[in-house]
Amino acid sequence: MLTPTKSAIKYDKKNLDNKTLLQLYKNMLKPRLIEEKMLILLRQGKVSKWFSGIGQEAISVGVTMALQPEEYILPMHRNLGVFTTREIPLSRLFSQWQGKANGFTKGRDRSFHFGTQEFHIVGMISHLGPQLGVADGIALASKLQNKNQVTAVFTGEGGTSEGDFHEALNVAAVWQLPVIFCIENNGYGLSTPTNEQYYCKDLADRGKGYGIESFILDGNNILEVYGKISKLAESVRKRSRPILIEFKTFRMRGHEEASGTKYVPQELIAEWEAKDPINNYRKYLLNLGVLNTTTDEEMHHAIKAEIDKALQTAGAEEAIIADESIELNDVYKSHEYQHIEPQSKQEEIRFIDAISQGLRQSMQRHEDLVIMGQDVAEYGGVFKITEGFVEEFGNHRVRNTPICESAIIEAGMGLSIAGMKAVVEMQFADFVTSGFNPIVNYLAKSHYRWNQNADVVVRMPCGAGVAAGPFHSQTNEAWFTKTPGLKVVYPAFPYDAKGLLATAINDPNPVLYFEHKALYRSIRQEVPTDYFTIPFGKAALLKEGESVTIITYGAGVHWALDTLEKNEDIAADLIDLRTLQPLDTEAIFTSVKKTGRVIILQEDSMFGGIASDLSAMIMETCFEYLDAPVKRVASMETPIPFINQLEDQYLSKGKFEKALREVLAY
Structure with missing residues (x-):
């Protein structure tokens, strides 16, 4: 007793x-x-x-x-x-x-x-x-x-x-x-x-x-x-x-x-x-x-x-005074971008080679950088981007993971807390749903909440056009562009893919880096062989014209280029956004004020996509300059089908030329 x-x-x-x-x-x-x-x-x-x-x-x-x-x-x-x-x-x-x-x-x-x-x-x-x-x-x-x-x-x-x-x-x-x-x-x-x-x-x-x-x-x-x-x-x-x-x-x-505790005996x-x-x-x-x-x-x-x-002591402390600039400035860790110009010769390489080369050179540059993902080590990843990396960097830095996207993204955050860097590969961007919570609720909010950066890049092989069906073809950037604290990169060319990847790895904030699978082996370009960087938030003006502004990114850039090549009478500004967060609003507004007509092309389905926000932003900021309503072109409001004839029907690629003509004729 x-x-x-x-x-x-x-x-x-x-x-x-x-x-x-x-x-x-x-x-x-x-x-x-x-x-x-x-x-x-x-x-x-x-x-x-x-x-x-x-x-x-x-x-x-x-x-x-x-x-x-x-x-x-x-x-x-x-x-x-x-x-x-x-x-x-x-x-x-x-x-x-x-x-x-x-x-x-x-x-x-x-x-x-x-x-x-x-x-x-x-x-x-x-x-x-x-x-x-x-x-x-x-x-x-x-x-x-x-x-x-x-x-x-x-x-x-x-x-x-x-x-x-x-x-x-x-x-x-x-x-x-x-x-x-x-x-x-x-x-x-x-x-x-x-x-x-x-x-x-x-x-x-x-x-x-x-x-x-x-x-x-x-x-x-x-x-x-x-x-x-x-x-x-x-x-x-x-x-x-x-x-x-x-x-x-x-x-x-x-x-x-x-x-209370009423439910406890x-x-x-x-x-x-x-x-x-x-x-x-x-x-x-x-x-x-x-x-x-x-x-x-x-x-x-x-x-x-x-x-x-x-x-x-705490009671005597003054109450916090809300300051919008302080709140906005703390969403991301401040970072002084270091611009590095390429110095060496160029060689023509594929989109996929540029990513591999950029990743390898970043591994050489940052000894504290760890790559994690399914099959990324000896196998080299399902797309062979990290092939040969284990031999150069060892499997302590190039790590095969179990099939557990959530824990691996979280482990990347842990590495960042301990002062290291992480690149986490989603085998396909679709699989990020299994790790969605730590990205949008942990990585994105940590710096704002308690001043802890998340030095993590999540690589996202994405996109349709390769007959991969509903679970391997999404371009799901809009899930992340609306989440404060994340940066979103979406290159369309090998040069940009390499330079932007280097910048993403240098940046102490969490970056979603989208890589369109259909571009991996179909797009080639002269790319410097050495290490270089490209700043975030700077769009590329690929073509200049007075008639219309075309805004797009990823595979949409190439669809727009093909359309303009077939329609030489259309004088368009073609803007490749390159990064979706941060966004180059200055380039967008400058072009819209010049042309007075805008069409936005995205591969994602329409509702809730980034084109909707771009359209609203243009209407609010440049309304008096517009000669026609802003036009959005997007894929069908369905999951992405497998067989080619259904996938072709689904994609916005086939709808773009007609929509472009409609904007010009308004």
């Missing part, structure tokens, strides 16, 4: 000294007292939302103390102990939660949705799963750089149902990455109990399916957590490999405070209250003589005083 002096948890201090025993207690007590204060402030309306980790402090504190300060930790909602154990100034945490400028996100995100390179903490996003793959990327960087460091990443039992969890475990196992995956099994995902979330007895068993060592720990026993994680971390530093830990614990309060709450990690450890230390009531009271008083002082 539990008594006021007897602990409900069995502790074994082993060889830990008294100083460490007390530090463990103090580090658990601090987040508990902060949380108790936060619950008061929440009721007072001074904090907007709170995700309580009360009762789970032993996990956050034990893991964090077991790791070295320079080793990355990727925490979740209930891991306040990670932040406090890393000794982040409380005034900054309070500023973060109050949406003040002294926080970590400039008021752009709340609670624990932030990271800090200073303290080697990478915050979560609400989608939960992506941070597991990001941890893989950070761990990969550690392994490639021989740092012998561990990365720890947290998830809840609910998050283990997400595909990202399984992808990240598989990648970590295949690549033997130094990651400790920490599952906080606290009984409920919001209101859904564990028996409705998974069928296996223990989540640790999932490690066996991936060949990963796994352990179950009492998440309320600080000595068990700290001791075991310390031992495992030291082992992983010596022999790189992933570890899966399931911490058995309980969530004592609601998913967030507003949701009271006897279950009472059972876990008796296992409180702090109350039990306090009793243990008192019985051991390591702690006395006076010291305990002094510790409480000192922490509360620190909290009150930090709250006063």
